[in-house]
């Protein structure tokens with residue numbers, strides 16, 4: 001098939017699009033707004049959930065033996081700020097320039113001594129210096145199998161011996177409810193996906209390995225962009241296996257990062273794992 005038409009074919013599992021939604025100059029701005037909307041469960045969870053989560057994290061990982069925290073995929077700093085306000089020493093890493101700039105400005109305004117790193121947590125070389133690593137709001141599920149291994153290796157490498165990881169992911173319950181769909185829409189004005197006139201082709205498709213694709217192909221006057229959003233759904237067994245392969249020991253399993261009781265039919269699961 002010719003190169004022009006090839007882009008409309010179904011991608012291989014975990015194939016990258018032409019852009020990432022988190023670093024695309026326009027869409028990352030839309031996502032930053034979503035992060036900062038206190039009532040929207042978009043790029044970050046609602047503020048009431050994050051407040052409860054930060055309180056639960058403080059309870060579970062008291063400062064006297066978990067004073068150094070690193071937040072992987074910290075976004076504009078919703079968790080890092082709450083933990084810094086509680087007195088922890090906090091580092092956040094994120095590859096969205098917009099989010100990190102917002103996080104730095106907000107920390108400066110509040111005089112919170114948070115260290116921010118603008119970088120890719122898949123290639124960042126950590127030093128063993130943290131007591132607690134956070135990976136919150138199902139970032140894990142957006143990664144390919146190889147990337148998941150790399151991230152677990154990096155989080156392991158960032159922790160002191162005995163350090164803890166708290167992370168969450170989507171469960172296969174969400175996979176059962178997932179519908180395959182194909183649709184397209186014409187936009188005369190800016191939308192989430194692009195500025196000005198454009199057309200969006202959307203496709204949702206189930207793949208093997210508990211993975212789905214939510215794809216958007218955005219057609220603009222002189223440009224085509226492909227956004228491949230992959231979602232990998234975990235079970236308690238698969239996540240435990242992957243963590244153990246990376247050297248962790250799973251200490252506890254919850255429904256979410258507020259510490260609700262784990263439910264097999266829940267839409268998310270959260271784990272605490274130890275190095």
Ligand SMILES: C[S@@+](CC[C@H](N)C(=O)[O-])C[C@H]1O[C@@H](n2cnc3c(N)ncnc32)[C@H](O)[C@@H]1O
Nearest residue numbers: 022043044073074075094095096120121136137
């Ligand atoms: C779903 S958001 C969650 C943000 C934050 N943890 C929260 O709950 O408010 C995912 C975040 O991970 C960041 N991210 C995704 N892949 C990344 C990577 N490879 N390296 C660094 N940051 C990444 C995105 O920019 C985004 O800020």
